[in-house]
Amino acid sequence: MAVSARRGLPLTSEEIYAAALRLIDTAGVDALSMRKLAADLDVNPMSLYHHVESKTGLLRGVCRLVDSRLQLPPDDGSPWQDQLRALAHAYRSIAQSHPSLWLHVNSHPGVIDQKGELWTVYNRILVAAGVPFDELAHTRKALVAFVIGLISSETIGFLQALGEEEGETDADATFEVAVDLIIASLEARHSRT
Known part of the structure; x- marks a missing residue:
């Protein structure tokens, strides 16, 4: 797990997907970028790539998160x-x-x-x-x-x-x-x- 010098805490996939969902709900999918997500999480954008390979992979993870919350x-x-x-x-x-x-x-x-x-x-x-x-x-x-x-x-x-x-x-x-x-x-x- 990548650790940000600014955060001091390991970054988790769940944290990434939850933050991405928050950003999507606020500004839409088209406004989501790895840079904006990294800024929201207070990490270097490259840290995200230890957990997700691309924006498409990020969106798949967000969809899995949403699916896991369904009743x-x-x-x-x-x-x-x-x-x-x-x-x-x-x-x-x-x-x-x-x-x-x-x-x-x-x-x-x-x-x-x-x-x-x-x-x-x-x-x-x-x-x-x-x-x-x-x-x-x-x-x-x-x-x-x-x-x-x-x-x-x-x-x-x-x-x-x-x-x-x-x-x-x-x-x-x-x-x-x-x-x-x-x-x-x-x-x-x-x-x-």
Whole structure:
């Protein structure tokens, strides 16, 4: 671990990712640089490279940090519909808590670790919903694209602009309708008898 003469304490990966997330939340992903991060941490910029190889690696670590904080539904025997609803809300919470990171990640999919716990839980729920193994990847991708589109529209204000014309601006209600539609479509297509 690199030790900064100014700090006197070893720098940790967790500290780097947390500081990067703070900077992203404040100024956006495009404003993040290794120099700004190093200044925030009071270290030499080269010290960061002992922990992360590049800005892309830094963003992957930030995404892992955010994923580790998600309240994912446990495999507790509750109905898959309830678990899917909880997962959808957990996923949406990323966009609400970290909109700049969320928009960046969804326009740069190479940053996403699709082997993380979020995706493991998602696959488990789809299997519980009756999605056959040979349709799992396609179903997962279709639902992710639908939810990303909805949340992106919400994040950039598109849904609010649409709702204003109709006198309805409640994004939460729109999100619940979307989750209900996903659940109903899975029930209709893959119901187990």
